[in-house]
Amino acid sequence: xxxxxxxxxxxxxxxxxxxxxxxxxxxxxxxxxxxxxxxxxxxxxxxxxxxxxxxxxxxxxxxxxxxxxxxxxxxxxxxxxxxxxxxxxxxxxxxxxxxxxxxxxxxxxxxxxxxxxxxxxxxxxxxxxxxxxxxxxxxxxxxxxxxxxxxxxxxxxxxxxxxxxxxxx
Ligand SMILES: *[C@@H]1O[C@H](CO)[C@@H](O)[C@H](O)[C@H]1NC(C)=O
Ligand SMILES: *[C@@H]1O[C@H](CO)[C@@H](O)[C@H](O)[C@H]1NC(C)=O
Ligand SMILES: [Ca+2]
Numbered sequence: 001x002x003x004x005x006x007x008x009x010x011x012x013x014x015x016x017x018x019x020x021x022x023x024x025x026x027x028x029x030x031x032x033x034x035x036x037x038x039x040x041x042x043x044x045x046x047x048x049x050x051x052x053x054x055x056x057x058x059x060x061x062x063x064x065x066x067x068x069x070x071x072x073x074x075x076x077x078x079x080x081x082x083x084x085x086x087x088x089x090x091x092x093x094x095x096x097x098x099x100x101x102x103x104x105x106x107x108x109x110x111x112x113x114x115x116x117x118x119x120x121x122x123x124x125x126x127x128x129x130x131x132x133x134x135x136x137x138x139x140x141x142x143x144x145x146x147x148x149x150x151x152x153x154x155x156x157x158x159x160x161x162x163x164x165x166x167x168x169x
Contacts (some may be wrong), residue, residue, distance in 0.1 A: 020053065020132040022046055022060035024069070028126035031109040034070045035085055038131035044086040045072035046130040054094060054116070060130055061114045068111030068119060070129035075108050082110070094118050 023042055025034065038045045048054035048071070061069060072085035082100075084090060096117030100107065107120035111127060121127075 019049075019135050020047070020056070021135055022057045023131045023133070024060045024062065024065075025129045025131055026062075028128060029070070030126055031070050031074060031123040034127070034129035035072075038085075038129065042131035043133045044131065045070060046132045047072045047084045047086050047088040047090055048092050048094075049088070049090045050092050051094075054092065057112070057130055057132075058114060058116060061128075065114050065128070068113055068121065068125075068127055070109065070127050071112050073110040073118070074123065077108065078102050078105060080108075 025037060027037075029037060035045050046057050048057050057071065072088070073082055074085065075082050082093075094112070094116055096113065096119050099118060100110070100120035102120060104122070106122050109121055109123035109125075110118050111121045111125070112118055112130070
C-alpha cells in the first residue's frame with residue numbers, strides 16, 4: 001500500500017475511536033455537585049465529540065429513565081459561550097427545538113433528554129448525571145473501539161463498532 005494512503009487510513013482510524021466510557025449516576029445532584037462527583041470518581045462530566053459519541057452517552061442512561069440528565073456543557077452567565085467541564089473543544093450540539101432559551105435568565109447548565117435533545121436549565125436543579133472516563137485509562141489494549149472503513153458504493157467513510165487495530169493516543 002502507498003505510504004500516503006496508509007497515513008490517511010491511520011488518521012481515519014484514530015478519528016473514529018470512541019475514546020470514552022460513559023457512566024450513569026442516578027443520585028440527584030445539582031450541576032456543581034455532579035461535576036465534583038464525576039471529577040472525584042471518574043474523569044469528568046460527560047463530553048460528546050460527535051453524534052456517535054453522544055449515542056454512546058445516551059446508551060448509558062437506563063431505558064425507563066425519562067428525566068433530563070446533567071452532562072458537561074455549561075456557561076458562566078447568559079452571554080458567555082457554552083463550554084465543556086473538561087475544557088474539550090467539541091462543537092457538537094444537540095439543542096432541542098427552541099433551546100437554549102435561557103428561560104428566566106439563569107439557565108446556564110445543560111440537561112440531556114434520554115431521547116437526545118438538550119435544554120438549558122438552572123444549575124440548581126437536582127438531576128441524575130453522566131460521567132465519563134477515558135477508555136485508555138481502563139483498556140490499554142484498544143479493544144472494543146470503533147473503526148472506520150471506506151465503503152465504495154457509494155464512496156464514503158463509515159464508522160463501525162468493534163475491534164480496532166490502532167492503539168490511539
Ligand atoms: C423555554 O423552554 C422551556 C422548556 O422547553 C419551555 O417550557 C418554556 O416555555 C420556554 N420558555 C420561553 C420563555 O420560551
Ligand atoms: C449545589 O449544592 C451545594 C451543596 O448544597 C451548594 O453549596 C451549591 O451552591 C449548589 N450549587 C448550585 C449551582 O446549585
Ligand atoms: Ca431552557
